[in-house]
Amino acid sequence: MQKFLVTGGAGFIGSNYIRYLLHKRPNVEVINLDKLTYAGNLDNLRDLEKNPRYRFVHGDICDEQLVHQLAAGIDVIVNFAAESHVDRSIGTPDAFIRTDVFGAFVLLEAARQHKIKKFIQISTDEVYGSILKGSFKETDALMPSSPYSASKAGADRLAYSYFVTYGVPVIITRCSNNFGPYQYPEKLIPLFVTNALENKPLPIYGDGKNVRDWIHVEDHCDAIDFVFAHGENGDVYNIGGGNEHNNLEITDMILAKLQKPRSLMTYVTDRLGHDRRYSLDSSKLAALGWKPKHEFKAALESTIVWYVENRWWWEKLKNGEYLEFYKKHYKM
Numbered sequence: 001m002q003k004f005l006v007t008g009g010a011g012f013i014g015s016n017y018i019r020y021l022l023h024k025r026p027n028v029e030v031i032n033l034d035k036l037t038y039a040g041n042l043d044n045l046r047d048l049e050k051n052p053r054y055r056f057v058h059g060d061i062c063d064e065q066l067v068h069q070l071a072a073g074i075d076v077i078v079n080f081a082a083e084s085h086v087d088r089s090i091g092t093p094d095a096f097i098r099t100d101v102f103g104a105f106v107l108l109e110a111a112r113q114h115k116i117k118k119f120i121q122i123s124t125d126e127v128y129g130s131i132l133k134g135s136f137k138e139t140d141a142l143m144p145s146s147p148y149s150a151s152k153a154g155a156d157r158l159a160y161s162y163f164v165t166y167g168v169p170v171i172i173t174r175c176s177n178n179f180g181p182y183q184y185p186e187k188l189i190p191l192f193v194t195n196a197l198e199n200k201p202l203p204i205y206g207d208g209k210n211v212r213d214w215i216h217v218e219d220h221c222d223a224i225d226f227v228f229a230h231g232e233n234g235d236v237y238n239i240g241g242g243n244e245h246n247n248l249e250i251t252d253m254i255l256a257k258l259q260k261p262r263s264l265m266t267y268v269t270d271r272l273g274h275d276r277r278y279s280l281d282s283s284k285l286a287a288l289g290w291k292p293k294h295e296f297k298a299a300l301e302s303t304i305v306w307y308v309e310n311r312w313w314w315e316k317l318k319n320g321e322y323l324e325f326y327k328k329h330y331k332m
């Protein structure tokens with residue numbers, strides 16, 4: 001058996017990854033270490049609760065004692081744990097620095113001391129910053145522009161330093177915008193789908209022409225597994241979906257699928273420091289033989305249907321704290 005410590009596994013991508021990993025690799029056992037912040041949700045993993053190869057541990061990646069205790073006997077660490085929402089990083093950056101940077105340091109130290117065989121740091125395309133034309137390669141300079149992306153860039157380079165300095169077998173992935181089931185309804189797609197279902201306004205920041213490259217979360221999980229098997233230690237891998245769309249285009253697709261009126265679209269004050277466009281050159285991964293499997297339009301539509309059919313999952317998340325957050329930060 002190979003023993004994985006997955007951190008942040010109760011969040012959106014981490015929970016999809018644990019499900020993917022247990023299904024794909026019968027020789028793997030997973031410990032999921034998660035603090036259960038507002039974004040951590042054990043409902044995301046209900047179907048795995050009784051799986052004998054899965055164990056949940058409630059705790060913080062910044063807790064050195066706990067992390068060292070868990071790391072003993074672990075083969076692989078995959079670090080998803082992070083504060084992940086850009087808007088929140090603008091309002092309250094401190095939690096981002098603590099978890100995304102210091103937490104990554106605690107995990108890397110444990111990996112070093114316990115001689116972990118592989119450490120995968122889940123970074124993001126946002127570390128490059130915005131690009132108006134062309135696409136970023138792994139060798140391009142990092143120019144993060146929000147407290148979120150800057151904290152992720154810190155962890156990304158700290159992980160690399162542990163490879164260079166101590167020989168920790170680190171691989172770093174930088175993926176573009178994910179969508180799919182179990183995404184917290186503060187991110188663009190689940191927020192707009194669920195708001196539309198409730199006939200609530202869809203708050204479009206600025207002119208709505210900011211571009212993101214969308215990838216289905218299962219393709220992200222598949223790419224992580226691919227670099228785990230085929231990636232080089234010390235290397236960075238871009239993981240792009242190859243589906244660049246601006247926010248108005250995404251909004252139109254959602255409204256069309258749900259047969260809701262465009263009058264729900266509401267232009268609001270722009271996000272501070274809002275990156276105009278993200279774009280990744282994923283040719284390094286393609287040359288190794290990996291490419292995404294999901295066709296964008298079909299994957300977006302099946303994701304929309306998932307939220308239509310799983311109101312039990314998102315309705316309870318939408319009735320309080322996060323709505324207050326939006327009302328405070330954006331004039332709607």
Ligand code: NAD
Nearest residue numbers: 008010011012013035036037039040060061082084177178
């Ligand atoms: P998420 O916010 O849905 O989940 C984050 C998880 O981390 C939650 O379960 C939360 O409880 C947990 N967590 C937070 N602080 C913790 C701490 N101190 N200790 C232990 N657990 C803690 O985020 P997500 O969208 O699933 O993103 C997961 C990772 O992937 C993040 O590192 C993010 O930067 C990266 N990423 C996300 C995207 C995207 O489009 N969502 C794209 C590229 C990279």
Ligand code: DAU
Nearest residue numbers: 084085086124125126176177186187188203204205210247
């Ligand atoms: O690119 C990868 C990143 O994608 C990840 O590293 C982050 O963790 C993840 O949150 C995501 O960041 P974005 O800022 O791109 O995602 P978000 O869903 O917040 O916003 C997508 C776009 O939609 C962005 O241009 C802002 C816009 N937007 C978002 C929200 C929530 C709106 O216009 N209105 C909204 O209400």
